[in-house]
Amino acid sequence: MIALLMAAGVALACSLVGTRFLIVWLRQRGIGQPIHEDVPDAHKGKAGTPTMGGIAIVVGAVVGYLVAHTRQGLPFTASGLLLVGLIIGAGAVGMADDWIKISQERNLGLSKAAKSIGLLTVAVGFSVLAVTVTDVHTNLSFTRFDNFEDLDLGPVLWCVWAVLLIVGCTNAVNLTDGLDGLAGGSAIFGFAAFTVIAFWAFRNAGQAGALANYQIPDALDLAVVAAALVGSTTGFLWWNATPARIFMGDTGSLAIGGGLAGLALLLNTQLLLPIIGGLFVFETMSVIVQVAAFRAFGKRPFRMAPIHHHYEFAGWPQTTIIVRFWILAGLSTAIALGLYLADYIHLTGQ
Template sequence: MIALLLAASSAMVVSLVGTRYLLPWLRARGVGQPIRLDGPQGHITKAGTPTMGGAAIVAAAAVGYVVSHLRAETVITRSGIVLMAAVCGAGAVGLADDWIKVSRERNLGLNKRAKLFGLIAVGAGFAAACAWWVDIDTAIGFTRLDGNSLRIPASVWVLWAVVVVLGTSNAVNLTDGLDGLAAGSASLAFAAFVVVGYWAFRHPNSYDVKHPLDLAIVAAAMAGACAGFLWWNSPPARIFMGDTGSLAIGTAMAGLAMLLHVDLLLPVIGGLYVIETASVIVQVGSFQLFGRRVLRMAPMHHHLELGGWPETTVLIRLWIVNSLLVALALGVYYADYLSLGLIELPADSL
């Protein structure tokens, strides 16, 4: 527990203070975010806001992870190393994308092929290391590995992992369109992974997870880093995380879900990102098939803005939706543990 608190608190402090000093450095170099001209008109005033703040999130998470292991009782594991390396790799892809946007002064960074290749390389490297260096059980689980889990060969699992990394990182990227939306929702999602990892650590006979405590530490560091960044990213945002942050956050969530064997619970923990991504798919599909748009603008948060909701109202209500989905995921996770019959509940609680 001490390691988790060290990871979260140190990452939060580094993110909070680090972003404070990153802001003037970015402003001095004119690192400002270009804004979509076809987006909500209220966002035009945000043009020029410093971006690439996700670098502070990644750096803070790495520092939090290291600080938590300064105690002799806490051991750095292969799972933790591989996951942190993947987070840094995805952040590097996002950093390149953000830099191209800024240097060319347009809201388009890496071309789709280059960005896709970069994320595939990160996902494939992460998956291969997990399968053959960490030597995890390459099965797809819901709340834990049991007789109903889908057992697949390591080579197929690597492909599955790449798809999960691509899907989750891009889903978080799509959600990062309102001040504080991605950072706030990610803090809650990572908090859920802290609970899952620590629970698996405390009940090793019920969960076939390698290095669950170290994975919980990574989740705690990411949660703290996102929370610290939120201080500067809350409306009106003084800095954006950019793809540097959103791709790193999405990759961290995907990696935690697979290493903790809650792959199929990820769409519930990250339900907000599923909703946002689905809104884009529905919008594009409807326009291509029927020549009409279902939403005023995709993703969903822009649709709500154009419907007359103030940005802060959209933000808080989507946070509430995200909180309910995270609570649901944890409830399902705990209910599954109760189904094992390892705890005798008092008669008056039934």
């Protein structure tokens, strides 16, 4: 528990101070976010706001993770280091995208092909290493690795599934990152849930009988990564809350998405992820419905997608949308944790 508090506390402090430093440094160099012309009018005044604040999220999480390991008895593990590598890799792809946007002063960034290739490279690297250097189970799982004993995907299919999950999750968080603090605040709920799940698995490590179904050898190290992400994202949110002094950019949204997907894969909670990240699924589905309806019927069900923009055009204040969506994110996370606990109670008969 002390290691988790160290990781979260150090990451929070590092991100809090680091984000403030980034704001000053980026402003001095005139590095700001270009804005789409077709967004609601309230966004046009945000042009020039410093971006790439996700650097502070990634650096804060890494520093928190490293400092927590100064505590005696907490060794580095392959799973923990691989997850950190996924976060850094996804963040690096986002940073390249952000840099092109600000250097060319246009809100386009990397081409779709280049961005997809970058994310696929990171996702494939993570997936292959996960099945070769860690003890990850290759079963399709909900709350534990043996939820579906007959659905062992095997190394190859599991890698394909992992790549799809990582790419999907990174893009979902990226779509949600459209209002001040919306993606960051929602992600904190998800990382907190994975901290609880990973620590729960650690507490049950070495148990026999039904509890053996929760065995995750590197669970404590994964809990430390999740706690560090809670801290670093919270520190960034201090400056990103409305009115945002800085945006996380693709650097932050892709790193956050990679972190959520990686935790779900390594903690055997892949099918629980859509519930933990329910808001991100909601936002992504709004885009899918919008595109599908327009192509099929020539009509758009929403004024603009992702759906948070629809409510902006409907006249909702940004703060109202953000807080209500945070509530939805919190409720979906609570439901996910309730399902996790209910399965544990059912399994153990307690």
